[in-house]
Amino acid sequence: MRPILDGPxxxxxxxxxxxxxxxxxxALGAVARVALVRAVARLQARLQARxxxxxxxxxxxxxxxxxxxPAPVPQLPPAPHPFPAGTLTVNALGAFIxxxxxxxxxxxxxxxxxLLAGFFGAFTTFSTWMVELRLRPPRAALIYLLATLLLxxxxxxxxxxxxxxxxxxx
Amino acid sequence: xxxxxxxxxxxxxxxxxxxGTLLRAGGMLVFPPELGAIPWVILVENxxxxxxxxxxxxxxxxxxxxxxxxxxFLVPGMLGSFTTFSALAVDVIGLGAGRGAGYLALxxxxxxxxxxxxxxLGSTRASALAAPSASPPGDPRR
Numbered sequence: 414m415r416p417i418l419d420g421p422x423x424x425x426x427x428x429x430x431x432x433x434x435x436x437x438x439x440a441l442g443a444v445a446r447v448a449l450v451r452a453v454a455r456l457q458a459r460l461q462a463r464x465x466x467x468x469x470x471x472x473x474x475x476x477x478x479x480x481x482x483p484a485p486v487p488q489l490p491p492a493p494h495p496f497p498a499g500t501l502t503v504n505a506l507g508a509f510i511x512x513x514x515x516x517x518x519x520x521x522x523x524x525x526x527x528l529l530a531g532f533f534g535a536f537t538t539f540s541t542w543m544v545e546l547r548l549r550p551p552r553a554a555l556i557y558l559l560a561t562l563l564l565x566x567x568x569x570x571x572x573x574x575x576x577x578x579x580x581x582x583x
Numbered sequence: 584x585x586x587x588x589x590x591x592x593x594x595x596x597x598x599x600x601x602x603g604t605l606l607r608a609g610g611m612l613v614f615p616p617e618l619g620a621i622p623w624v625i626l627v628e629n630x631x632x633x634x635x636x637x638x639x640x641x642x643x644x645x646x647x648x649x650x651x652x653x654x655x656f657l658v659p660g661m662l663g664s665f666t667t668f669s670a671l672a673v674d675v676i677g678l679g680a681g682r683g684a685g686y687l688a689l690x691x692x693x694x695x696x697x698x699x700x701x702x703x704l705g706s707t708r709a710s711a712l713a714a715p716s717a718s719p720p721g722d723p724r725r
Contacts, residue, residue: 432605439604440597443664447596450659508672515673530608535600535664539671539690543633543698544640558691561668566687569672 431523438531446536449506450499457498496553497545500538501561507537509568516576591659592652599660607665621686622674625667626693632666633694637701638708645709 511533514520520529542561546554607628616622639657648654671690675683 432608435608436601436605439608439664440601442604443600443660444593444597446600446663447591447593447655447659451591504668504672507669511669512673512676515677526608529670530611531604533669534607534667535604537668537670537672538663539629539666539668539694540632540636540662540698541659541666542668543691543694544636544702546695547637547698547702548640562687562691565668565672566675569669570676573673573676 427523431526434523434527435531438527439535442532442535445532446503446538449503453499453502454495457495461495497542497557500541500545501557501564504537504542504561505564505568507533508565509572511537512569512572512574513576513579514572516573516578517580518577519580589651592655595652595655596660599656599662600664603661603664606661607667619678621678621682622670625670625674626686626690629666629671629690630693630697632662634697634701636662636666637698638705639701641702641705641707642709643705645706646713 511529514525514528514533519525546558549557607625610624610628614624616624636658639662643649643654649657671687675687677683678686
């Protein structure tokens with residue numbers, strides 16, 4: 414394990430510390446991911462609850478007016494699969510910060526492993542993205558696919574650029 | 584990530600996250616990625632995770648739900664952490680335009696195929712086991 418961790422100490426002890434650190438970083442990354450995904454989902458639900466009120470009600474029904482009964486307020490059924498904005502957020506944010514860490518030259522050594530493979534590896538997710546794509550209708554899946562490709566890879570590039578700019582300045 | 588309002592068992596997510604991360608990083612320690620090469624280990628891990636998450640999701644959509652703590656441990660915890668998007672995204676940039684795009688396309692194509700195969704396997708296994716009762720409880724095609 415010499416190339417992974419530099420500094421004094423036996424390789425076996427270093428490996429144990431690395432694995433313990435990875436487990437802790439991964440646990441924190443997973444908890445942070447779930448917390449952010451749920452926060453985004455709550456925000457999404459709150460925004461979506463406001464939308465029906467803003468949609469103009471259909472032209473008034475004359476028969477309803479004469480009957481003096483209030484027209485039923487049109488209620489949009491809840492979307493069965495709301496846009497996975499939470500997964501997109503964690504993946505783009507994680508790619509941006511991971512790119513920044515690499516760009517700033519902090520990706521090597523034990524700390525780099527803990528941050529990149531540990532925390533941000535667990536904070537972002539590929540499997541959820543894939544399964545969410547498969548559970549969506551084709552058009553919505555295509556939009557989600559393109560959005561993640563564009564924002565996720567774009568965020569990694571932006572993060573790397575920013576990280577190297579900071580790294581050069583610092 | 585059921586999206587329901589039930590509270591999340593954070594300990595289960597953390598434990599699953601630790602295990603998923605150790606499995607993923609363990610693969611990278613055993614087969615260290617070569618600088619500038621296609622990261623095959625991460626590709627295989629991502630695709631494998633997509634298959635298992637698909638299988639579990641297919642099972643869960645067709646059957647009674649798992650105990651909440653077990654679902655939190657397995658779905659957002661272990662499988663969510665076993666796979667990674669950040670490494671994929673930075674490697675795509677690191678590989679350069681041509682090979683990076685190829686690696687990205689290969690990841691997405693095989694990942695989608697694996698998720699579909701997993702979903703199909705999970706739901707058919709669940710239906711086969713639920714066969715004695717004509718209509719399983721819950722909505723099988725949610």
